[in-house]
Amino acid sequence: MSQRKLGRGVAVVGAGMSKFGCYNGMATRDIFVEAYREMLSSVDRGFDPHDIEAVYIGNYSGDLFEGQAHMAPLMTDWVGLAPRPATRVEDACASGSAALRQGMLAVASGLYDMVMVGGVEKMSELPTERVTDTLATASDVIYEAAVGFTFPALYAAMATAYLHEYGADPEVFLQVGYKNHEHGALNPKAQFGQRIQEIMEARKASAARKGLPIPEWKDEFEFLHDPRANPYIAWPLRLYDCSPISDGAAVVLLVSEDLARRFSDVPLYIIGSGQASDAATHDRSTLTSLPAARRAARQAYEMARITPQDVDAVEVHDCFTIAEIIASEDLGFFAPGEGWKAAEDGVTSLKGNRPINSSGGLKSKGHPVGASGVGQVVEIWHQLRGEAGERQIPGSPAIGLTHNVGGTGQTCVVNIFERR
């Protein structure tokens, strides 16, 4: 029935983020200020922040992580933007991208010309097991968490199914994590700014300092195979297959297309956007693909009138390494069952033909859940503007895509951006 077309176009004219990591003793609102200030300074021609007309905030569960709900007006007030309307959007780990989509629709509706979209999460205040429980509330709790499923377990089920269905080599998971640490080491905002080799050397040095036996890992892959260094969390997924517990914030500024050049020399136009929902894992027909991701991608490609081959820069939701492989297939970059081979062949590294997660991805950059989707846009902003430094994708990328998953795919949002 729908025309599936926006009333008017929308562009990104500013983007900033805090470093992702652990902010002990720093309030969430202050982390948000870091991202906000970087966004302000990223707007090429400057602007008066009071021209921002509305604010959307992606936040997964301030409620459970820190006992603070109603986060949108709080962040808005703290950066001096009250009384602007402030709305929190929650779609689990896809909250940031869902917030971006609401900001886009708000501008497209004609009601606002300039909207700020932020994402924020502070996860590190809870002990690890309570973080795991909190994340599990994004599953279908009655059918999944209540019978013992955690997110590592749900994704492990997908990994197992993938290995079984496609005869994939389980080594590939280690390689995806390794690759994302290689990328993240080039990203000053990444939580883990270290290559696996550096982590390994640091472990050796630490043992030496303490007078303990120095482990004899001969290379990074021996390190990754050692259960003392890289224990199984939920077979076949190990520690270095899992994104970390993170604090962080990210902010982007949206304006109507016709105003883009007033604020930015190199604006990014949102040329495609898709979102879909799905049943929870226990009630799904497949474990080797996220149907919501395929659907969201199709919508976004159709709106953008492009094919997967036209995409130059890609940030996908690698909450676990298996998720990146599945995403690379769901987005149409590789055929079903072929994504693992591409990963194993190095195709998805910065030196390959289809670089994925140049930022380091959720694995290495960090995964403050409500901020992650907006953080992906920040990476696309840098890549398409040629400002990504050492991790710059070669060939002057012009089209970028973000893929953000809530739960195990009960929500998926895909957004596509273009530098013209």
Next chain:
Amino acid sequence: MSQRKLGRGVAVVGAGMSKFGCYNGMATRDIFVEAYREMLSSVDRGFDPHDIEAVYIGNYSGDLFEGQAHMAPLMTDWVGLAPRPATRVEDACASGSAALRQGMLAVASGLYDMVMVGGVEKMSELPTERVTDTLATASDVIYEAAVGFTFPALYAAMATAYLHEYGADPEVFLQVGYKNHEHGALNPKAQFGQRIQEIMEARKASAARKGLPIPEWKDEFEFLHDPRANPYIAWPLRLYDCSPISDGAAVVLLVSEDLARRFSDVPLYIIGSGQASDAATHDRSTLTSLPAARRAARQAYEMARITPQDVDAVEVHDCFTIAEIIASEDLGFFAPGEGWKAAEDGVTSLKGNRPINSSGGLKSKGHPVGASGVGQVVEIWHQLRGEAGERQIPGSPAIGLTHNVGGTGQTCVVNIFERR
């Protein structure tokens, strides 16, 4: 900068709600189904639910109330609407109205022609003190909840300031609660379908059955003055000044204006909408008005090109009785400091000139927080269509307004509807 005008108009063509109350042993998703089914049957000319293109869900904190976040795709799947995009919107107790506003913007953007907006909350599973704590996370926790403020206490501070500033008679609070029970007794969906007199008689009968001394209340106001029947919660607010702990759901169906008559003989057009944010109570210049409410109301009136006098039916956010009095001033129905006199004179009852909360309001209809804003629209739907039965506002009301507050006014959303 903004044109403050929607790209295209939006209309409500269906509305339904569950009874508000306590649903022991019933899952939240099943309460939602009740509201959904009533919405379906309210669409005059019928329709195929699969034409619904997107779903917005207002929910305050499934996270804390029941350990279930990521509520939007869950509700969407349970009513058979997956894979439609499903997004949760949270602005504390204004979540429902904020969700309605996002649904409106999504249709106005041109992307969707038909959007469903729901609100849902299940609060009764937690013990009362944990409900109070959960609600307090909608305050600025660092500055308010952490030092002992609960929502009854915050609104009691406003009530105290109001009494002091305007020399108001504290008796007026009892009268507002009394009036809303009179209205709620006429609403089959209300949690408390009883007039205060009926509650008093029931208490006497219960004492008689148990062989206890029968209290000698000579009328309802003696009952309301008796601290055994109506104890102080936070002075000057007593039990019957406070909205209850509730479970419930409400759902409305939105379409683009040009399609309204295809689905409904009597659609309601959304002619005005406003939303504003504010600092939390501790950092605000006034306690006798909600600046965000005044601002949201001004935006909505300007968009609708009407004045307060043009409004026929009004649902306001009476989480506490003082809130209704302040709302009646913030919305421009009465001058500052005059609202209490109007309430005392009966002006705001169904028999008065400015009936407020014909549904019984949050006090008597119930306040399942994320559902309340959508529930207000359901009442306006019935009133403007002349379907409100015994509580029908006389004179064939044509314009209705909803006023929904998050926190103590960190969020306020005002929406205005018209039957043409």
